[in-house]
Amino acid sequence: MDNEADVFYRELPKVELHAHLNGSVSVRTMEKLISRKPHLNVEHSMTAIGKGQRRTLDECFQVFKVIHQLVDTEEDILMVATDVIREFAADGVRYLELRSTPREGINTGLTKKRYVETVINAIQQCKNEGVDIDVRFLVAIDRRNGTEVAMETVKLAEEFLLSSDGLVVGLDLSGDPKVGHAKDLLPALHKAKNCGLKLSLHLSEVPAQQEESDLLLNLPPDRIGHGTFLHPEVGGSQSLVDKVLKNNIPLELCLTSNIKGQTVPCYSKHHFKYWYQLGHPSVICTDDKGVFCTDLSQEYQLAATTFGLSREAVWKLSQQAIDCIFAPETMKKQLKQKWTDLQHQVFQ
Numbered sequence: 001m002d003n004e005a006d007v008f009y010r011e012l013p014k015v016e017l018h019a020h021l022n023g024s025v026s027v028r029t030m031e032k033l034i035s036r037k038p039h040l041n042v043e044h045s046m047t048a049i050g051k052g053q054r055r056t057l058d059e060c061f062q063v064f065k066v067i068h069q070l071v072d073t074e075e076d077i078l079m080v081a082t083d084v085i086r087e088f089a090a091d092g093v094r095y096l097e098l099r100s101t102p103r104e105g106i107n108t109g110l111t112k113k114r115y116v117e118t119v120i121n122a123i124q125q126c127k128n129e130g131v132d133i134d135v136r137f138l139v140a141i142d143r144r145n146g147t148e149v150a151m152e153t154v155k156l157a158e159e160f161l162l163s164s165d166g167l168v169v170g171l172d173l174s175g176d177p178k179v180g181h182a183k184d185l186l187p188a189l190h191k192a193k194n195c196g197l198k199l200s201l202h203l204s205e206v207p208a209q210q211e212e213s214d215l216l217l218n219l220p221p222d223r224i225g226h227g228t229f230l231h232p233e234v235g236g237s238q239s240l241v242d243k244v245l246k247n248n249i250p251l252e253l254c255l256t257s258n259i260k261g262q263t264v265p266c267y268s269k270h271h272f273k274y275w276y277q278l279g280h281p282s283v284i285c286t287d288d289k290g291v292f293c294t295d296l297s298q299e300y301q302l303a304a305t306t307f308g309l310s311r312e313a314v315w316k317l318s319q320q321a322i323d324c325i326f327a328p329e330t331m332k333k334q335l336k337q338k339w340t341d342l343q344h345q346v347f348q
């Protein structure tokens with residue numbers, strides 16, 4: 001990791017709502033994966049973007065290709081998922097929504113169904129071990145795979161929505177934003193919504209996607225990933241902003257991811273400022289803590305130092321994230337109680 005956050009931010013109870021499983025693999029886990037597959041000749045520099053480094057978003061997507069080669073068996077997925085969950089818990093995350101794109105393997109016998117089952121097993125294993133975190137899962141659609149795969153993925157997610165004891169709660173739309181068009185995915189997304197899956201959609205992560213964002217906002221989604229170019233100051237439009245406000249759709253904001261992926265020029269220009277000033281629900285998230293060498297404590301600290309937030313304001317930010325989770329009301333209540341119980345300890 002680039003730096004370590006101060007004690008206050010580490011002890012702050014946190015909610016993480018935007019974390020891609022294979023983007024969240026730590027250096028420690030990466031070492032284990034590399035030693036399992038030495039023939040791939042992967043070096044650490046190929047799987048993470050270190051301090052002060054930047055890459056184009058295209059280069060970031062090359063990184064995921066390398067990681068996917070390293071994580072291609074049931075055993076790998078189980079290890080990666082349990083490690084990632086334990087790491088978030090150790091960083092003070094008390095509720096986590098993980099997302100991942102089910103993949104199948106021609107040589108490994110892995111199926112998409114088994115992929116999802118394995119992530120669910122990892123969640124249950126951590127629960128049984130007493131790891132202090134509640135975890136839910138969002139099944140992800142990679143937009144580059146088109147209409148049919150999207151529909152298949154929704155069917156798979158729906159199956160697990162009904163059979164996973166509440167662990168699968170929703171659907172994510174992600175992948176290289178410059179590839180494919182959301183209009184091809186609308187039937188699948190409508191179906192998902194109708195069967196009760198919550199929707200978190202990557203939207204306006206790159207410039208000049210107003211038309212696509214408008215289509216997606218009409219669904220409307222339950223949360224938005226990034227939304228970097230929605231507002232008029234960066235080439236979006238007031239009507240897009242109004243749709244977000246009218247439907248009160250929370251934004252998942254990932255500062256370091258946007259800086260290192262070069263869609264935002266520097267921390268102080270991050271759109272967190274725009275939405276926070278409007279008082280709109282904005283949740284600080286990591287996106288890919290492994291690839292971008294960060295953790296959620298650090299992201300909270302960066303937001304606080306960049307935008308001059310007091311400790312009380314930071315506390316409120318993490319507490320208000322509870323209202324944006326996809327798990328039902330009972331979980332929100334439990335988490336709110338947990339926050340209240342911890343408040344004294346964190347501020348002492």
Ligand SMILES: CNc1ncnc2c1ncn2[C@@H]1O[C@H](COP(=O)(O)O)[C@@H](O)[C@H]1O
Nearest residue numbers: 020021022023064099100101142174175176
């Ligand atoms: C940097 N901004 C981003 N924008 C869009 N999609 C992203 C992303 N970061 C990650 N992903 C999506 O998550 C996958 C890796 O995790 P999983 O294999 O699904 O667990 C990537 O292949 C991409 O589809």
Ligand SMILES: [Zn+2]
Nearest residue numbers: 020174225287
């Ligand atoms: Zn993302």
